[in-house]
Amino acid sequence: MLSISNLHVGVDETPILSGIDLEVGPGEVHAIMGPNGSGKSTLAGALAGREGYETTEGSVTYDGEDLLAMAPEERAARGLFLAFQYPVEIPGVSNIYLLKSAVNAVRKHRGEEELDAMDLVSFIRDKMRLTGMDDQLLYRSVNEDFSGGEKKRNEMLQMAVLEPRLAILDETDSGLDIDALRTVADAVNQLRDGNRSFILITHYQRLLDYVVPDQVHVLYDGKIAKSGDANLPKELERTGYAWLTGSGEAEPESAAQEQ
């Protein structure tokens, strides 16, 4: 469903991604790990259509179409979702209003009938159960004065109502306590089905204990330095990333399998 081929992305003439290859099939869960600054968020942003990212080489196809040619809203309408590493605050716009607008914008884009206010609210409330979010957060401004955990749950709620086909979670698990982490994992697991795919960007093995990935990739310096199965994170936990910088420590062997 997603095919990234030799992707090079730069910001302000500075190369950040330098040749990413990644295939994500329907229903697959891929984890992307890697040290800070390795380009994980840049990859996520490039896939979601953030402005200012220059593709200098390579391509991305989504359902066989050129993803990079699409506006961000078109990507959303076609089922691509990004949970932001740093959720954005929108003062003066209530959460419920955002959710309703998003659902209907996407429905409209897909040529589906827009839902009326009543149906929207019950639809959204249904999805809220999945995230364990407090009801009153619906009526507050988007992410304004939300705790870190509430912001992340809110991203999960947006994901749930938009019912994406490919969801990219950028460090949604960072900074969460174990309960909130469980909620994120549950949200993913409940949405997981034979067709819906996930890219989980994470620093920690914790999340991957709950959401078992099909493949794990280590991103370093704008490239995928290693790929493996669900055992790779455990190895990384042990070895750290020092082997990437060539400082002599052993590279994780047991789980590694070259693609």
Place this chain on the structure above:
Amino acid sequence: MAETTEPVSHYQQLYHDAESTLPGAGIDWVAERRRAAMARFAALGFPGARNEEWKYTSLRPIEKRDFALPKRAGHGLGAPDLAPYLFDEPATHRLVFVDGAFDADLSRIGQLPEGVTVQPLSTALEAGMESLAGHLGRYADPEGTPFVALNTALMSDGVFLHVPAGSTLEWPVHLLFVASEAIDGIGVHYRNVFVAGEGARITAIESFLGLGEATYWTNAVTEASAAQGAEIEVYKLQEEAPSAYHLATFEGYQGADSSVTHHNISLDGRLVRNDVNTALDAEGAYVSLNGLYLGDVRQHVDNHTRIEHLQPGCVSRELYKGILDGRSRGVFNGKVVVQPQAQQTDSDQQNRNLLLSRGAEVDPKPELEIFADDVSATHGATVGQLDEDALFFLRSRGLSQHQARNLLIFGFANEIIEAVKIEPIRARLEDRLVQRLPQSETEED
């Protein structure tokens, strides 16, 4: 005395010609106040560029036009023309003024509680009402600014609203000042006097509405006095014609534990200047000033506010927000003065501006003058553009570029709109704002 300039002599002539026919001409105190105010205006003249208070706002276009006084001619407007601008829920005491004069047919003052006065100012002046004499010009002093002086000399109508001690006016008073198609070349000088006695409550809506394309000048003055424990809430909604000049002064005067809330919503007009001032002259008084100003094309909108803390333990809150597009220009000047005896003053002022185009400009200027030492006075002024991260976030949730933009603009304004407690006004404001938002769906698609 300054040399009499041409525009000044024009208004002297107007006054001279109209003196005997202006409302209250036969009442000595009215005639005397008009005469003194005219002399004062002649002495002050139009403020020039060197006047600090008018530094960013040139009045040349008004000076050049030599606006005439309203003619007593039919305006041809009927109830259906105004229907979209009226509020029936909640019920209001409605006074409609067209092109400078009260229109009884379009108005519906309704039942009033015992002792309460809600009268067209023209009627109150003609009657030389004692209760008016004690207040008119007391808070909005003609000695002060040229436009209060000119207004006092030439005031044609407005409202005298008096709620004595212990009374409450349950419904809002809705003042609708309409400029018809026929108002081209006219200057209207509306004067409102709101007096809330001890513990009394007043809610007033002042809508300024331009229905045509005429070029005219509104020079409005509202003075409001809140006695001990009284509450006054004013919603000023300015929707003049696109080529109109709108100058408006609000002067509040507050007693102990009184509360004044002023909402200043400025949506239209070619050149707009608001002066919103209040004096907190007894302990425990509270004032809240909310403002929202929109500018587009070549509009110029200037808001000057002055909060005077004269006595200890008063609280002032101020939030003004501007949204400027096209080649419009905004000015915000917020003065807070804390006099030496005004200890334990608690004051906060915020001015936030959103620039939507490269051609738009704003000059925010907070001015704090603090002469007491035990004071909490905070202020902030910001000028920014739409947040790119927020735009991307909304688009990543499926909203189109213009939907995302409009939602952010709306969110920015919403803080002021949410402070509007009267639901139909809020709804109308939301509506107007949505209409004013740049790039409608059809335009961009």
